Amino acid sequence: MHIMHTKVNISCWIVIIFPLCLLFSMVASASTVVQISGGGFHSLALKSDGTVWAWGLNIHGQLGDGTNTDRKMPVQVRNIGNVAAIAGGVWHSVALKTDGTVWVWGGNWAGQLGDGTTKSRNMPVQVYGLGGITAIAAKGQHSLALKSDGTVWAWGRNAYGQMGDGTATERNTPIQTRALSGIVSIAG
Secondary structure: OEEEEOOOOEEEEEEEEOOEEEEEEEEEOOOOEEEEEEOOOEEEEEEOOOOEEEEEOOOOOOOOOOOOOOEEEEEEOOOOOOEEEEEEOOOEEEEEEOOOOEEEEEOOOOOOOOOOOOOOEEEEEEOOOOOOEEEEEEEOOEEEEEEOOOOEEEEEOOOOOOOOOOOOOOEEEEEEOOOOOOOOOOOO
């Protein structure tokens, strides 16, 4: 449930769990939350001004605030703006910027950040070699991106063939998923 108080410009998200009402976030500003994404143990919020906010477990830097400190209230993800979409994996976070680039942060032991390493990051880094992206998704320890040409790109854990490349090899940079074209939508 989303509640907005117009007199004081406070926007807050509330989750009602009978018989409790838990206030998950309260961010005072003129911009409103336009998307929420839940990771494994953290949450992300995208505001209409293109900023990203995060809260929850931060052991691998998945909140993107430059620390590994857990947060019970939203903190702004550092060094990123002009964001159009967000997605939360179990231990990592993904953002699509309005320029079609993809940015990631958090746990990276399976290459799920797509930056060519397996080093976890507590602030956003750009995904290696990807542009022209129109949609993103994150699941478990892998990430997906949809290009404007209808192709799907994947990176990260591949133990069960998540990359769609016919292997079980983890990928720390994006690869095109085989036999898929003309795709118009992806989901995590």
